[in-house]
Amino acid sequence: MTTTAMGLDKETRDIIKATVPVLQEHGEKITARFYQLMFENHPELKNIFNQTNQRKGNQSKALAGAVYAAAANIDNLEAILPNVKLISHKHKSLNIKPEHYPIVGKYLLLAIKDILGEAATDDIVVAWEKAYGVIADVFISIEKEMYEETKNTVGGWVDFRNFKVTKKVVESDVITSFYLEPADGNPFPVYQAGQYVTVKAEIEGETHNHLRQYSLSCAPGEGVYRISVKREDALGDNPAGVVSSFLHENLEEGSILPISAPSGEFVLDLEDSRALILMSGGVGLTPMMSMLETVIKEQPEREVIFIHAARSGRFHAMKTRVQEIAETKENVTSYTVYDSPEADEQCDKEGYIDSEWLEKILPTNDAAFYFCGPKGFMRAAYQNLKKSHVADADIHFEIFGPAEDITA
Known part of the structure; x- marks a missing residue:
């Protein structure tokens, strides 16, 4: 992946680099405004994004960091590839699709205009539109490969698949484990130690579904997936965790839980034999x-x-x-x-x-x-x-x- 091959001209790259200090100063305001605009116009996307992280500002901060990194490395986007792959694993787990990227781009540009006001000249907006297109294409390409690899794995699937809770074990005052097997009885893939799945919680009374990522807590190849979930109780201004409370209180043996296929790059290297x-x-x-x-x-x-x-x-x-x-x-x-x-x-x-x-x-x-x-x-x-x-x-x-x- 080289900038030349990706077609960003020098003038565009220079404009993007010139906005780096602005992103450092206003990045989180821009991304917070972006989410506000996008959810107002596409409330269905609340299904994808963790609304607790939205409320705490974690999501805005993470996106601001990613946008800043892309701008700072616009001459050499290979430098951000490890982070792109990390984010792409999360996107794959959440079933982010190519059609989501133009929506994100539209509201990101509107947020830049909103927050920067007159400082967001036509040249800056056009440069960011081009840069976003290039960066989005990188994500789409990497995620396409990931989806295909998952689909071609024995027992692999894309989107969500129903799993049945075969066992529920209380592990501590706040952590409970759920053992999961495919409801359809068909094969399902082995994963690597350290990977996670996304759970889709369909909660009665909620206006949208909630997606949460949980690490798999048993060894691969045991004929079962296990997630061990901490119940997030209300603390100060923070309300109780919607999904963790739902899982602890509503899931029993025999319950059905839709999950995505395992994802993630934080995995144990079994080629290393050191301590x-x-x-x-x-x-x-x-x-x-x-x-x-x-x-x-x-x-x-x-x-x-x-x-x-x-x-x-x-x-x-x-x-x-x-x-x-x-x-x-x-x-x-x-x-x-x-x-x-x-x-x-x-x-x-x-x-x-x-x-x-x-x-x-x-x-x-x-x-x-x-x-x-x-x-x-x-x-x-x-x-x-x-x-x-x-x-x-x-x-x-x-x-x-x-x-x-x-x-x-």
Whole structure:
């Protein structure tokens, strides 16, 4: 993918680059206005976008980051390909189609005009229209390949497919697991440890369906998909999670849940045989459990260190299973960190994970590090690993929104 091949002339690229400082200053206002305009005119698209993230501003921030990155790299769009692929996995999981892109482009340009006012000259608007067309074509092309690959996989499907809940297991005070098998009884594809599915929640009384992405929490090839969902309770100004509450309260064994095929690039590299360090906070445990269950089957000799942080034992899901693995596999060690342990609770560390403690328990910094959890946890994990001189190539995580939220 080169800018020449994509047909953006130098004048257009120069105009786009000149708008980079404006995007830094007004990007989130532009994207917030974009969503407002688009949903007013296309309320059916509320089915696709997470309205909780809309309300919190996360979605606007993520889009602003993506637009800014594209503008800053307009001379060399290859630089943003890794991020394009990451977003394309999410788009594929949400079943974003080529026909959605012109709608997004239309309201993005209107939002730029609205927020920048007279500063949005005709030249700037035309340049952004051209640039958006080029960037949209890149996404459409990559996503087309992804859809075709999924469709051509044994048991693969595009859009949503009904799965039946075969088992419901309460894992902690706030996390419940749902075991899912295809309602049609036909084959379904194996996935890679770390991938996720999109759940379509069709909730009575809601004006639109809700889509949410949940990591698969068991090893591939077990004849079942499992998602482990944290119930998001009301807290301060934030209402209870619409979808997580629905799943916890309404889904029972035998219930039908439409899901998309597995997606995502945050996957365990089984070509690497070095020590594997898995770190999770809260419900970030879910992809880490899939990776742990996978590595003990696929690489039974590989050294694994599993570190989980939770508020206390009441919030610690799958503790018994991890203990069982650590007790029966000599090469697996597990550590528990509790922020506020209750009186009779045992843990390996009270408070938070810090670099000094990590350096005491980790055998080496020449290892593969994977982590997942709330943003604060992930930011601390990243900084702790950098303090320990872990190479960037050995640090693996996935985040909703700009990576700078973690790495800055």
